[in-house]
Amino acid sequence: MATTDLTACEIRDAVRRREMSAAEATEASLAAIAALDPKIKAFLAIDADGARRRAADIDRRIAAGENVGLLAGVPVAVKDVLCTANGLPTTCGSKILQNWKAPYNAHVIERLLAEGAVIVGKTNMDEFAMGSSTENSAYFTTRNPWDLERVPGGSSGGSAAAVAARMVPLALGSDTGGSIRQPAALCNVVGLKPTYGRVSRYGLVAFASSLDQIGPFARTVRDAALLLQATAGEDPRDSTCVLNKDQPVPDYLDKLDEPVAPLRIGVPREFFGAGLDPEVEKAVRAALAAYEKQGATLVEIGLPHSTEYAIATYYIVATSEASSNLARYDGVHYGYRSSDHTDMIDMYMRSRAQGFGDEVKRRIMLGTYALSAGYYDAYYKNALRVRRLIRSDFEQAFEKVDCIMGPTTPTPAFRMGEKTADPLSMYLSDVYTVSANLAAIAGVSVPCGFTAAGLPVGLQILSGVFTEDRLLRIARMYEREVDWASRVPPTVAEVRP
Amino acid sequence: MALSKQEVLKVGTLSRIRLTEAEVEKFGTQLSAILGYVDKLRELDTRNVEPLAHALPIHNVLRPDEPRPSLTPEEALGGAPEAAGDFFRVPRVLDEGTSA
Numbered sequence: 182m183a184t185t186d187l188t189a190c191e192i193r194d195a196v197r198r199r200e201m202s203a204a205e206a207t208e209a210s211l212a213a214i215a216a217l218d219p220k221i222k223a224f225l226a227i228d229a230d231g232a233r234r235r236a237a238d239i240d241r242r243i244a245a246g247e248n249v250g251l252l253a254g255v256p257v258a259v260k261d262v263l264c265t266a267n268g269l270p271t272t273c274g275s276k277i278l279q280n281w282k283a284p285y286n287a288h289v290i291e292r293l294l295a296e297g298a299v300i301v302g303k304t305n306m307d308e309f310a311m312g313s314s315t316e317n318s319a320y321f322t323t324r325n326p327w328d329l330e331r332v333p334g335g336s337s338g339g340s341a342a343a344v345a346a347r348m349v350p351l352a353l354g355s356d357t358g359g360s361i362r363q364p365a366a367l368c369n370v371v372g373l374k375p376t377y378g379r380v381s382r383y384g385l386v387a388f389a390s391s392l393d394q395i396g397p398f399a400r401t402v403r404d405a406a407l408l409l410q411a412t413a414g415e416d417p418r419d420s421t422c423v424l425n426k427d428q429p430v431p432d433y434l435d436k437l438d439e440p441v442a443p444l445r446i447g448v449p450r451e452f453f454g455a456g457l458d459p460e461v462e463k464a465v466r467a468a469l470a471a472y473e474k475q476g477a478t479l480v481e482i483g484l485p486h487s488t489e490y491a492i493a494t495y496y497i498v499a500t501s502e503a504s505s506n507l508a509r510y511d512g513v514h515y516g517y518r519s520s521d522h523t524d525m526i527d528m529y530m531r532s533r534a535q536g537f538g539d540e541v542k543r544r545i546m547l548g549t550y551a552l553s554a555g556y557y558d559a560y561y562k563n564a565l566r567v568r569r570l571i572r573s574d575f576e577q578a579f580e581k582v583d584c585i586m587g588p589t590t591p592t593p594a595f596r597m598g599e600k601t602a603d604p605l606s607m608y609l610s611d612v613y614t615v616s617a618n619l620a621a622i623a624g625v626s627v628p629c630g631f632t633a634a635g636l637p638v639g640l641q642i643l644s645g646v647f648t649e650d651r652l653l654r655i656a657r658m659y660e661r662e663v664d665w666a667s668r669v670p671p672t673v674a675e676v677r678p
Numbered sequence: 679m680a681l682s683k684q685e686v687l688k689v690g691t692l693s694r695i696r697l698t699e700a701e702v703e704k705f706g707t708q709l710s711a712i713l714g715y716v717d718k719l720r721e722l723d724t725r726n727v728e729p730l731a732h733a734l735p736i737h738n739v740l741r742p743d744e745p746r747p748s749l750t751p752e753e754a755l756g757g758a759p760e761a762a763g764d765f766f767r768v769p770r771v772l773d774e775g776t777s778a
Contacts, residue, residue: 281757282756282757284749284753284754284756284757285749376734377733377734378734391731391732391733417739417741420736420738420739421732421734421736423734424739486722489718490718490719490722492715493715493716493717493718493719494719496712496715496716497716497719504693508694511694512759513758513759513766513768514757514758514766515757515758515759516757516759517759518759518760522769524769524770524771525768525769525770525771526694527696527769528768528769529694530691530694530695530696531696533693533694533695533696534695534696534697537695542693542695542701542705543705543708543709543712545693545695546686546689546690546693546695546705546709547709547712547713549689549692549693550681550685550689550709550713553689553692560716562729563719563720563724564716564719565729565730565731566724566727566728566729566730567719567722567724567727568729568730568731568733569727569728569729569730570722570724570727572730572733604708604711604712605711605712605715608712619733620733621732621733621734646734
């Protein structure tokens with residue numbers, strides 16, 4: 182068994198017991214990146230020197246008898262939407278921030294460092310987290326480790342692929358409409374979107390502020406719980422981050438192996454309608470049957486506003502917020518400035534025209550239109566009304582059931598280029614995930630099998646606000662019965678001795 | 679709903695994004711298709727539904743107004759395309775001889 186097959190919990194325990202050094206864990210991760218990333222292209226930047234210095238420091242502190250934290254010596258990759266003051270650029274996958282270096286660390290980066298993690302690099306993403314395939318990255322497209330001709334999903338596709346290819350045991354992503362759960366499903370890893378407000382967004386470059394949330398990628402539910410434990414909790418620098426006195430951070434690991442019983446699972450009929458791939462449906466139905474076998478009850482429910490209406494609502498709410506948030510890229514304070522301009526306004530317009538890619542331009546324009554005089558009520562305000570209906574769907578459902586299950590995505594990973602010409606078809610790959618962001622609830626995607634062609638399928642589990650502890654236990658109930666996480670992608674198996 | 683060429687150009691200006699002729703054509707078609715999809719929301723009766731901007735209750739979080747360390751001028755200007763002294767430098771906004 183290779184060092185990179187170890188889970189984060191195993192590495193952490195071995196490093197604490199001094200059976201393995203942080204340096205060994207870091208070298209194994211850097212070697213896997215060197216061997217695999219030229220093919221998979223998960224990383225925008227790799228910080229080998231910084232990671233080695235950091236690992237040596239952790240080993241020194243352990244030798245001195247210090248407690249170095251929950252993630253002692255664990256290599257972690259972070260999505261390039263998170264500000265890092267480690268000397269690496271924070272580009273958000275955009276040309277407009279090429280070479281921009283953040284002057285401070287995001288809250289979650291501070292947390293990783295405080296818990297002894299070794300940050301090995303920044304992962305690729307769709308520009309400003311807008312997309313579902315990483316094809317909107319201004320730099321390159323990340324490949325799916327299970328089939329290099331296919332996308333890893335997005336927008337956090339680099340983080341998902343890095344964990345799936347065993348370059349790192351843990352990665353952070355962000356999820357505005359499915360950007361953690363969807364790539365997790367497409368890459369056979371666990372991806373968790375916490376409740377809005379559970380994790381501070383300080384230092385997360387904003388896309389849609391009422392929807393964005395940071396969360397973990399891991400190969401196991403336990404590792405995802407560990408990374409959530411390390412990052413959750415209050416932060417006075419994000420006023421939407423919940424206070425610990427109102428929502429204490431529970432111990433996510435303590436009771437993880439205790440099944441939830443009785444367990445009532447809501448199965449929304451809208452998540453099994455037209456457009457769902459039969460092989461995906463089969464794998465998800467088999468997972469539901471595995472829960473039934475453990476004594477869970479399946480309850481058919483309706484979420485009438487939470488598929489097509491949710492996509493429509495999402496693309497108004499998210500783009501409206503984005504049009505405001507991305508106004509900051511003005512060629513003045515940071516980032517790219519066009520060298521050729523006649524005056525101030527012309528400088529803005531050329532800098533943004535040259536610095537942003539097509540999808541970002543489309544979304545800024547759509548949001549600007551939805552907020553503009555004469556259209557505000559018809560588009561933005563009406564979308565906010567439907568947002569309330571979507572939240573009510575979930576509130577009513579959670580009166581009857583403990584969680585909701587269905588497919589994370591309608592299809593397995595699609596081919597590169599398959600959806601780039603038609604933005605709407607790309608948007609529909611998030612049809613089962615966006616409603617959780619609009620309702621602020623927690624959701625996780627757990628590996629639940631493979632298609633005949635060997636492509637991963639994800640089971641999505643949704644639960645009410647601030648119930649991540651129970652959500653993770655429910656996910657673990659299934660995980661312990663199956664063995665999907667131990668499968669090694671063919672690209673990874675190839676480079677092994 | 680189909681956006682006219684003028685509407686696309688106007689949205690481009692409001693968005694501060696210069697568009698080429700080809701982009702006006704392409705984005706016009708794509709935005710019209712997306713807005714057509716969004717029009718699904720009109721099927722719903724939302725007359726008696728209150729808009730929901732944030733799914734969770736949001737409270738003001740206040741702290742005492744005390745001086746604390748923050749970015750130095752050098753750090754704050756570190757990412758600027760052009761700076762001069764302690765200032766961001768921008769193209770001329772007023773013409774020579776224009777009085778304020």
